[in-house]
Amino acid sequence: MDSLITAAAQALAAGDPLGALKRVALRDDAPALALRGIAMAQLGDLVRAKTLLRRAARGFGPREAVARARCVVAEAEIALASRDLGWPAKALEAARATLDAHGDLVNAAHARYLEIRRLLLIGRLDEAERALAELDPAPFPPASRAAHELVVAGVAMRRLRTETARAALARAKHAARLACIPALAAEVESASLLLNTPAARLIESGNERLLLLEDVEALQASKALVVDACRHLVRDPRAVVSLARRPVLFALARALGEAWPQDVPRATLVALAFRGKHADESHRARLRVEVGRLRTAIRTLAGVSATSRGFVLVPRRASEVVVLARPVEEQHAAVLAFLADGESWSSSALALALGASQRTVQRALDQLAATAKVQSFGLGRARRWMTPPVGGFTTTLLLPAPLPSG
Structure with missing residues (x-):
């Protein structure tokens, strides 16, 4: 890689997307497109980020399997952030296997954490715990160790193991401080607040x-x-x-x-x-x-x-x-609990997380929208729903896991 690409990658690793864009904003080669996509994701423009990453993946040659796999992992992280829970999990699993085979253990572990976070969102705690037990965070850099501890805390809170959750969050806070990434430190702080708000x-x-x-x-x-x-x-x-x-x-x-x-x-x-x-x-x-x-x-x-x-x-x-x-009970409380995380959800993602049909969820969203409790933006398959969080209360920690079908 040339010096500009290296400098941009270092800026992104330090949580400085604007610094990365200053170095690669005018370039259209595959490595620059990938870094621009990650930078745009950090800045919150997830649609643009996804487009750039897909262009980058197409731009890498057949011998650049690791680079393409990293693009898949980055796109999966964007899908998770935008609550697109229907993205192909097999593609992420294949990318993780490629990274693991080529010795990129840090990005392979990150791919695994994304899989586990998705399992947490859809209530499959047993699978999440089994996958988490296979990972050893000791060799990884501080940012990856913080991500690991956040996932450990997420599982522990849903299992009602508060001491385990507090210990994991303390380790995550220390790792985030070593990583010097403000956004990561803010995520740890936000997770810690869940232990001190009514559940x-x-x-x-x-x-x-x-x-x-x-x-x-x-x-x-x-x-x-x-x-x-x-x-x-x-x-x-x-x-x-x-x-x-x-x-x-x-x-x-x-x-x-x-x-x-x-x-x-x-x-x-x-x-x-x-x-x-x-x-x-x-x-x-x-x-x-x-x-x-x-x-x-x-x-x-x-x-x-x-x-x-x-x-x-x-x-x-x-x-x-x-x-x-629950702290607050009303009709369609489960739908509101997921939307209260402040992220935008599609009706299909909500249906998957709740273990309900998409039509049932859509009817609930329409009723909530009629009373101005939720709002939507976008049209068709791009339509997303969100609502401001309910201040002072946890959201989904005590929701029942989706029931198995049949």
């Missing part, structure tokens, strides 16, 4: 209070029977029962959990579970059926006893019953 609400005997992520972790380890409205399950220290695929049963369980130790009138349960204004005989018959199904589903955790006016939850081992809910 959920605790509802207990009619009272509510906000919980930090470490409080949620402590609650999961307590002896209480927890009706988890974030992940749609019921748990105690010995067992977990998921009701994610049974919304009526979960609605009944939550109502009983919020009222405990009191009972809930039958009319109230009918209104919550079936949206019926009046509990006629058909509603009461259906309620008896659904309560019977709930008894069967959670029989190892609690019983559901009939009272003169309704039903009451009777825990088998726990001494108390609490409900864990």
Whole structure:
């Protein structure tokens, strides 16, 4: 490489995109196009960056496989930043294999981190953890070590391991300081804030209070029977029962959990579970059926006893019953939680992350747009959605992972 290309690459590595552009802005050879593309990505012009990187990849000759692979990795990072979760993962995997085979271990590891971050976004934590366990960050430069620790912290927060997350973020902060890249330091700081902002609400005997992520972790380890409205399950220290695929049963369980130790009138349960204004005989018959199904589903955790006016939850081992809910609850809250990260999302990416159909997500977005809670820009397949973040609350850490199909 000539001196200008080397200097531009060094400027980009130091987080100085304008310095890089000063050296290669007027050049159209493949290395210069690649560096211009990365610089434009750092400056936030992702569309222009993608175009430049594709031109660079076409410009490299057949013997420049490593350079082409680096372009693929850079384009994958742009796709991740723009929440284009449908980009071909196999292309990134092939690029990573090429870099690994040619000894470019740093960029190969970066490609692997991009794969893991994508897995985190779509809720595939088991796969993300397995991939992360295969990486050793010790030989890598500070910027790559910071990226590694950010991914470790991201997995730990979603697994409710706050001490592990804090330790990883401390290492990330140190590595970012050594890297001297302001944008990287800002990313670490932003991730650290998640540990100090409310992640959920605790509802207990009619009272509510906000919980930090470490409080949620402590609650999961307590002896209480927890009706988890974030992940749609019921748990105690010995067992977990998921009701994610049974919304009526979960609605009944939550109502009983919020009222405990009191009972809930039958009319109230009918209104919550079936949206019926009046509990006629058909509603009461259906309620008896659904309560019977709930008894069967959670029989190892609690019983559901009939009272003169309704039903009451009777825990088998726990001494108390609490409900864990999101900090802010409203219709289409899961869609808003993803959009609250401040990035622009396509409806297809949201559907993939939520494990829902694209049409369902599009209907939700249209309803949110009608009330000015989200806004869109672009047309057709280029249309993106975003909203300002909800101040003072975490977003997707406690959302349920997408359910497996079939």
